[in-house]
Amino acid sequence: MPDDLAERLIQASELHGEFVLSSGKRSKVYFDKFRFLTDPPLLQELAGAVAGLLPGGITHLAAPEGAAMLLVAAVAMETNLPIAVVRKEPKVYGTMSQVEGHAPSGARVALIEDVSTTGHQVLKAAKVLEAGGCRIEVIVLAIDRGGAEYLKDAGYQVESVARVQPQD
Secondary structure, three states: OOOHHHHHHHHHHEEEEEEEOOOOOEEEEEEOOHHHHOOHHHHHHHHHHHHHOOOOOOOEEEEEOOOHHHHHHHHHHHHOOOEEEEOOOOOOOOOOOOEEEOOOOOOEEEEEEEEEOOOHHHHHHHHHHHHOOOEEEEEEEEEEOOHHHHHHHOOOOEEEEEEOOOOO
């Protein structure tokens, strides 16, 4: 991974002001993931970096429902691995599934997230996949804003492209 990719991700997405994070916590710093997820050259380079962090033996990729779906699709284009998306709640119509796409029992999954502050959302997705018989081999964060520690404490291998601990 180019050394400056992490710096460019942060530079592209770091905003200063008064923000409420998805965790409900207030912060003076916010990382707007759409600023790198919607920039094709930066997204392509990020996808390559994420692919480079995957251990051998991964059979499937997954992401929580939301913006991380853009990143997991780009990583799938790099790796040619099938994708699963974990909904926040099961659908109330159609298949009534909480996992969409490809996540068969026995799959060795790399769970991909864009920005993680607490790790709670990606942990919920991991638990849903595991309940379906998948094995989470690694969780890869584009930007770790503190969530990696929580995920490691929960027993997961965690890799990240960029790590930041902003002073809120």
